[in-house]
Amino acid sequence: MSPHTNTYDPETLPDILPFYYKRLFPFGLYCQWLRYGNPQNNYFANREFSFTLKDDVYIRYQSFADQKELEKEIINRCPYKIDIGAIYSLKPKDHKTVKASSFIPQEKELVFDIDMTDFDDVRSCCSGADICKKCWTLMVIAIKILDKSLRDDFGFEHLLWVYSGRRGVHCWVCDDLARKLTATGRSAIAEYLSIVKGGENQIKKVILGDIVHPSIERAIEIIKEYFDQYALRDQDILNDSNMDKIINLLPEKKRSEHLRKIVCGGVDSETRWALLTQELVRPGVHADRVLKEIMLQYCYPRLDIEVSKGLNHLLKSPFSIHPKTGRVCVPIDPLKVDTFNPFTVPTISQLLDEIDDANKHPDDLKIKDYKRTSMKQSVEVFENFIRKLKKTWEGNLIKESDMNMEL
Numbered sequence: 001m002s003p004h005t006n007t008y009d010p011e012t013l014p015d016i017l018p019f020y021y022k023r024l025f026p027f028g029l030y031c032q033w034l035r036y037g038n039p040q041n042n043y044f045a046n047r048e049f050s051f052t053l054k055d056d057v058y059i060r061y062q063s064f065a066d067q068k069e070l071e072k073e074i075i076n077r078c079p080y081k082i083d084i085g086a087i088y089s090l091k092p093k094d095h096k097t098v099k100a101s102s103f104i105p106q107e108k109e110l111v112f113d114i115d116m117t118d119f120d121d122v123r124s125c126c127s128g129a130d131i132c133k134k135c136w137t138l139m140v141i142a143i144k145i146l147d148k149s150l151r152d153d154f155g156f157e158h159l160l161w162v163y164s165g166r167r168g169v170h171c172w173v174c175d176d177l178a179r180k181l182t183a184t185g186r187s188a189i190a191e192y193l194s195i196v197k198g199g200e201n202q203i204k205k206v207i208l209g210d211i212v213h214p215s216i217e218r219a220i221e222i223i224k225e226y227f228d229q230y231a232l233r234d235q236d237i238l239n240d241s242n243m244d245k246i247i248n249l250l251p252e253k254k255r256s257e258h259l260r261k262i263v264c265g266g267v268d269s270e271t272r273w274a275l276l277t278q279e280l281v282r283p284g285v286h287a288d289r290v291l292k293e294i295m296l297q298y299c300y301p302r303l304d305i306e307v308s309k310g311l312n313h314l315l316k317s318p319f320s321i322h323p324k325t326g327r328v329c330v331p332i333d334p335l336k337v338d339t340f341n342p343f344t345v346p347t348i349s350q351l352l353d354e355i356d357d358a359n360k361h362p363d364d365l366k367i368k369d370y371k372r373t374s375m376k377q378s379v380e381v382f383e384n385f386i387r388k389l390k391k392t393w394e395g396n397l398i399k400e401s402d403m404n405m406e407l
């Protein structure tokens with residue numbers, strides 16, 4: 001595979017999308033995932049999809065009988081963006097023909113949305129939709145902390161992490177129990193995972209109690225692995241222009257001037273952090289707790305909690321294309337998140353070039369097209385995820401057939 005540049009021009013999207021959907025979108029795997037072994041009749045057919053078409057025409061409540069129908073419709077309409085919603089009591093496409101009260105969302109993956117713009121007050125390298133290698137570390141930390149917590153604290157096993165295509169990540173918790181959670185259950189989990197509180201006007205966003213919950217202690221250990229490089233060196237959180245934000249988070253406001261002088265004695269953020277740490281150790285100050293609160297405020301994942309709470313909230317589908325960047329929303333292996341680089345995620349135009357190249361070597365034509373491009377690794381992450389997930393319903397099928405035998 002020869003290296004291709006990631007140059008992508010959003011104007012070309014309508015011309016190249018048909019090619020992507022015809023040749024690269026992994027429909028087979030995608031529908032295997034969303035069928036979940038069909039735990040109830042119509043599990044797939046009652047799922048809401050929504051499409052964003054050209055000129056931001058947004059159509060909700062699409063649903064499809066099977067893979068064939070979904071594939072045909074996506075190839076025909078070539079949506080700029082695909083979102084996935086809930087599994088309803090009835091086919092979403094029929095929702096207008098039934099009473100509103102009988103059309104209810106019943107199940108959906110528990111989802112999390114982490115967006116870099118929510119960290120604008122604690123990153124100095126970029127703002128808004130921009131990201132760089134430095135602030136991407138926040139997403140790495142977020143995936144590590146949430147993945148661990150969802151597995152260890154809640155016992156979930158089937159987590160699909162996906163790059164949002166631009167400035168964030170999504171997590172789809174696909175365990176049977178997670179899909180059946182009520183709105184209250186979803187809220188409770190999302191609240192448990194939200195440590196950084198308060199909007200723009202709240203200066204101090206993390207306040208720890210006398211006893212720190214083991215889940216938070218574990219998160220702090222993860223943050224510590226990155227803090228020196230990320231916060232002190234890359235973000236330079238204690239340089240002259242950023243320092244006030246930290247000083248404002250410290251107790252004993254009347255000592256602020258004194259602390260600022262002490263901290264300024266260091267030449268860089270690392271020495272300044274060390275000086276601050278020393279200075280905080282004094283009677284009446286819980287130095288350790290104060291430093292942990294700062295670390296959490298600067299590095300702990302910030303969730304868009306509304307996305308997780310609502311059963312009928314839509315989320316961008318894996319393998320959708322981000323229309324602005326042209327990048328594929330690829331699955332991320334949480335065990336290899338340190339090496340995931342959002343800037344090398346293939347763009348749709350790059351994939352087109354790669355296929356052209358691959359076609360010059362027709363000997364491997366039997367291999368699926370997506371495996372002949374740089375989408376290969378991410379499709380394999382998806383395959384591994386589905387392989388594990390399949391075991392859950394294969395187990396159920398065996399149990400069912402055993403029961404039938406007994407009857």
Ligand SMILES: [Zn+2]
Pocket residue numbers: 123125126130131132133134135136
């Ligand atoms: Zn940045």
